[in-house]
Amino acid sequence: MFELFQSENNQKYYFNLKAKNGQVILSSQGYADRNGARNGIDSIKTNCGDDSKYERKTASNGKFHFNLKAANGQIIGSSQMYASEAGMENGIESVKTNAPDADVNDATE
Template sequence: MGKFEINVDKGGKYRFNLKASNGQVILSSQGYTTKSACENGIESVKTNSQNDDLFERLEAKDGSPYFNLKASNGQVIGNSEMYSSSSAMENGIASVKSNAPSADVVDNS
């Protein structure tokens, strides 16, 4: 089962990572100024990850595919790593969809 981990970065901002059951990070957040805003971001991922239309499939300058997950208001709430292929990226999206709704939250802040 996946899990969300909340951490504080060097700049003092709260960030979360969604990790798959194998420990691999499959979605990372922006920096939030408060823990409650970060927790709201996690709830937004849990809800919005079930709508495929909210996954924005993109390509980096070097051609590597990656994705952003957006909230219903269009704001990006998480982004992926760079993938080696489109099929690997689609597997990452599928992993977010399956792990996010029931993932526990681990507060490392």
């Protein structure tokens, strides 16, 4: 499920993609308005099946994470940190599996 929400000061809109167990598997950047965040969710759904859109990274502390990019190269979602490369790959597979048909829980309405 995608969860759409506003920052504490109501300045920006964000969303998280959550797995069935409630764990956040992908988080967005901040958007200036609700429609921008909704477009970001649509972009995740469109691009999540293309493995070439995933940027796999290793942080300076040795943990693994990934970004999902749109066709224009802009980052549309970022993962949490994973202890292992296999964990990161499982996270990517979870996005591919969960995002296309995920409902949107809009907490800004």
